Amino acid sequence: GAVVSQHPSRVICKSGTSVKIECRSLDFQATTMFWYRQFPKQSLMLMATSNEGSKATYEQGVEKDKFLINHASLTLSTLTVTSAHPEDSSFYICSATREGNSPLHFGNGTRLTVT
Amino acid sequence: QKEVEQNSGPLSVPEGAIASLNCTYSDRGSQSFFWYRQYSGKSPELIMSIYSNGDKEDGRFTAQLNKASQYVSLLIRDSQPSDSATYLCAANTGNQFYFGTGTSLTVIP
Numbered sequence: 001g002a003v004v005s006q007h008p009s010r011v012i013c014k015s016g017t018s019v020k021i022e023c024r025s026l027d028f029q030a031t032t033m034f035w036y037r038q039f040p041k042q043s044l045m046l047m048a049t050s051n052e053g054s055k056a057t058y059e060q061g062v063e064k065d066k067f068l069i070n071h072a073s074l075t076l077s078t079l080t081v082t083s084a085h086p087e088d089s090s091f092y093i094c095s096a097t098r099e100g101n102s103p104l105h106f107g108n109g110t111r112l113t114v115t
Numbered sequence: 116q117k118e119v120e121q122n123s124g125p126l127s128v129p130e131g132a133i134a135s136l137n138c139t140y141s142d143r144g145s146q147s148f149f150w151y152r153q154y155s156g157k158s159p160e161l162i163m164s165i166y167s168n169g170d171k172e173d174g175r176f177t178a179q180l181n182k183a184s185q186y187v188s189l190l191i192r193d194s195q196p197s198d199s200a201t202y203l204c205a206a207n208t209g210n211q212f213y214f215g216t217g218t219s220l221t222v223i224p
Contacts, residue, residue, distance in 0.1 A: 032210055043216045044159070044203070093158045097210065101147035101166060104205065104212050109158040 002028050004096050006107025013084055014115055021079045021110045023094030029074040030096035034104065035067075038091045050077050084114040118142075119206050121215035129223050134191040136218050138204030141185065145206040145213075148180055150189045153201045153217065163189060194222045 003026040013019050023033060035047045048064075050056040050071035058064045068080040077096075081088055093109040118141040128134045140148075147166045151159035165171045165178040165187065177190040187206075191198055201217040 034212070044214055049211075091156075091158075097212075099210070101207055103147070103149045103161050103164050103207075105161060106151075106158040 002096075002098075002103075002105040004030075004094065004105045004107040006094050006110060008110055009108055010111045010113075012113045012115060015085055016083055018080055018082045019084055019112060021081075021092055021094070021112075023077045023079070023096065023107050025075045025096045025105070028096075028098055030077075031074070031099045032097055033071055033077040034095045034097075035069060035077075035079050036093045036095065038093060038109075040091075044093070047079075081112065084112070086114045088112065089114045119204055119213045119215040121202075121204050121218050123216055123218060125219040125221055127221045127223055128194050130194060130196060132194050132222075134194045134198065134220055134222070136189040136191075136202050136204075136220065138187045138189075138215055139185055140187065140204075140206045140213070142206065142208050142213070143182075143185065145208045147207040148178070148187045149205045149207070149212075150176075150178060150187075151203040151205065152198075153203060155200075159203055191220075194220075196222045196224050198222050 005024045007022050036044045047062045048056045048058045052074045056069035071077040094107045095104045097104045121138045150163040153159040163178040165180045171178045175192045179188045199221050203217045204215040206213045
């Protein structure tokens with residue numbers, strides 16, 4: 001089956017620093033990648049949609065200057081949380097899909113803790 | 116507004132019973148439908164895809180799709196404690212994915 005690799009799985013950083021999360025589709029070319037955030041006991045929240053070579057589309061309320069998304073190739077997307085604050089502490093999950101009616105495949109997620 | 120709705124539960128079933136999870140969607144243009152399982156603290160895992168009306172079986176799981184009623188369901192036969200998780204229903208419309216809020220299932224030993 002399709003595999004999406006996400007790194008790191010867990011990161012602790014100090015307030016004010018930046019953190020980069022990588023998402024790779026290992027065995028397929030991902031035309032579209034999605035970034036989600038999930039707080040404890042809450043639903044998935046879509047943050048942004050990215051297509052290779054173009055700017056990401058951010059959901060309402062998500063600051064594009066704070067959450068920088070780069071989709072440099074058909075197999076790699078990165079999310080950088082800039083100037084992180086404790087309220088950014090959450091579970092960040094990337095996902096990827098091929099074209100058409102293919103399902104969404106999720107990475108294992110990154111648990112970010114900002115101290 | 117494209118919506119996918121699920122009963123949030125929690126749903127409790129005894130071990131060995133059939134668990135029935137339901138989902139409705141609002142956009143008739145949705146082409147494909149998926150069920151994901153999410154264990155606490157983990158990311159969602161794809162367990163079933165269904166694209167046409169009728170039933171699709173995979174092991175203990177059966178997905179059912181009724182496009183006329185805009186209804187998708189998931190049956191889990193011979194439920195096991197390891198099936199205890201949150202189940203997410205998703206609809207795909209034009210490469211956009213719409214998720215329900217999930218149904219929490221507990222299988223009681």
